Amino acid sequence: MKTIYLDNAATSFPKPPGMMEAMNSFQRDIGANPGRSGHGRSIDAGRVMYEAREALAGLFNIDDPLSVVLTKNSTEALNIVLLGALAPGDHVVTTGMEHNSVMRPLRYLASRGVDLSVIECSPQGDLDPADLQKALRKNTKLVVMTHASNVTGTIQPVAEVGRMVRQRDGVMFCVDAAQTAGALPIDVEDMNIDLLAVTGHKSLFGPQGTGALYIRRGLEKRIAPLMMGGTGSRSEFEIQPDFLPDKYESGTPNALGFAGLCAGVQFIVGQSLRAIREKEKLITAAFLQRMEGCPDVTVYGPAEADRQTAVVSFNVRNVTPSDAALYFEEECGILCRPGLHCAPAAHRTLGTFPQGTVRFSFGFFNAPGDADAAAEAIRDLLKG
Amino acid sequence: MSGSESHAVILLESVSHALRAEKILKAAGIRCKLIPVPRQLSSDCGVCLRIAAADGERAAGVLAGRLDYFNIAPLEK
Missing domain, CATH: 3.90.1150.10 (Aspartate Aminotransferase, domain 1)
Structure with a gap:
């Protein structure tokens, strides 16, 4: 059958054949640790990571590839934002159509004193932006929502919400694009997206274990890293670098996977x-x-x-x-x-x-x- | 870059920044090579960009505004 x-x-x-070929070629011909050692193949590995950032930046109209943090999936990207930006007393707004990658960290934070508003959606899963606007308060720090539901595929009015949030000083707008990156157009400027979480292994045609978080320049000052450790940069200091992307990229990354993700994104651009x-x-x-x-x-x-x-x-x-x-x-x-x-x-x-x-x-x-x-x-x- | 030419290095925040700088310099027609950061300049384990000393000013001009931090230092033989 x-x-x-x-x-x-x-x-x-x-996956597109080019994705598997890119991973094969990385492991066969490069295989070194990106950005750690300074020899030719280490630099080539770093270049593979950089090309992946650049490919993603191109797809989402992000002007600076260094504001693309490479993660293991969109769950990690969302956790960086939610756990790194919200503290007791802060208010966060989300919708009734979210995945547990958003809801679980938010419920945890709510149990620790973060104020959470979940905006109801229609029985078809549609969000009315006006309902979300009414929920914004003086202490609202973040609005986080999915671009499209993983259950029904319902496409949410992200651009409208982005426009609304942009008018409020100090409120960050985070979009979970796990279901849409590579499937629907996403423009972080047009849609006023401050933080964009994507996964590599769905419509971006990368392998599992790859994802990314776009952080609008300057917002890294408001978001603590989820993990700290070796970054290959500022090795003389025992404190975590405070700049993008290193602040959020500790430990040896999945360079092999990002070789594949980069090829996946190139396939999308080609088609x-x-x-x-x-x-x-x-x-x-x-x-x-x-x-x-x-x-x-x-x-x-x-x-x-x-x-x-x-x-x-x-x-x-x-x-x-x-x-x-x-x-x-x-x-x-x-x-x-x-x-x-x-x-x-x-x-x-x-x-x-x-x-x-x-x-x-x-x-x-x-x-x-x-x-x-x-x-x-x-x-x-x-x-x- | 011949052996007798005098060099400078551009120190950046991380290898990602060095790779971005490399792209920008190459697009501007400035020859450069990624090398390990010389010990006398920093104890960092990362990489930096070696350029001809004569290109220093032009390199600084192209990178300004596109990378938050960089420092150009002469490379002693």
């Missing part, structure tokens, strides 16, 4: 983000269309390809998400993700907590026919 991979929102598969988005939109629209008028299937979220990423969450009447997913894999060769998708807050908003949903997430490498196969699998399950 042919396997159809519909779990791209968890991690993209397959063009617009073409990637169009292709993903087409397959999402095709699947959604096949679900229309299907009384036994409930689709959550916008159910409109223009308003969501290539992620569709649904439930089949009288079948639990886990049973459905098992059926799809065993009988149809479809790999997907059932349950709560690490986002209990979002499922509460959608009314699907605690049973969750089945999530099909398409990617650039899915064939157009995969939407038909996905719809067919659901019909087969209903026929029982």
Whole structure:
């Protein structure tokens, strides 16, 4: 049986051939510690890291590649911001559609005296920016929100919120772009994003264990590092460097992974983000269309390809998400993700907590026919 | 950069900064090479950029405003 991979929102598969070639070549021909030793291959390894920063900076319209901190994933990037910027007495605003990479650090901080406002979203997962504006206070230090839900794909009005937050002195705006970096256009200037957290292994086509955090220049003064240690810079001092990116990059990094991530981003630029988005939109629209008028299937979220990423969450009447997913894999060769998708807050908003949903997430490498196969699998399950 | 030419080094905050500076200098047509920081200048374990001493002023001009910190020092033989 042919396997159809519909779990791209968890991690993209397959990857572009250039990504694997870049990693192979790094380990075969360079393989040294970046920025530690000063010999030729150490410098080459450092150059690989620098090229990855530059590629990401180019994709998100970031003017200074050195303000791109390389991390192991978006969770680390978000934790740097949340744990590093918020102290008891500060107020932070987020939405009811967040992943646990935002909610768990925030709930922890709330238990330590940080004031937390969670803005409710519609049952489709949409945020009304006006509701968020009303929540801003004198002591608000940060607004943090997802660019698109990992459960329903709902695209949030990040640019509107960014514009609003920019008008408030001293409030930082952090966007969790784990689901959108490489899938939707992101411009940190146009969207007034101060802090952008991305992961490398989803739509950026890098390997797992890579991610990045953009920190708008100057804000590094307001964000403490999550970890401290060797950076290869200022070795004579026993205190952590205070400049970007070294302040947040202690210990030997995953240079091998960033060689792959850089190639992944170059693949996106080569294909063009617009073409990637169009292709993903087409397959999402095709699947959604096949679900229309299907009384036994409930689709959550916008159910409109223009308003969501290539992620569709649904439930089949009288079948639990886990049973459905098992059926799809065993009988149809479809790999997907059932349950709560690490986002209990979002499922509460959608009314699907605690049973969750089945999530099909398409990617650039899915064939157009995969939407038909996905719809067919659901019909087969209903026929029982 | 011949052996008899006198050199200067540009000291930067980290290897990432040195790589950024290298790109900027090369784009401006200034020859440079990344080398380990000479012990007499700093005990740092990082790298710096070696340039021809004669290019010092021009290098400072191109880097100004694009990197927060750099320091150009003559390199003794």
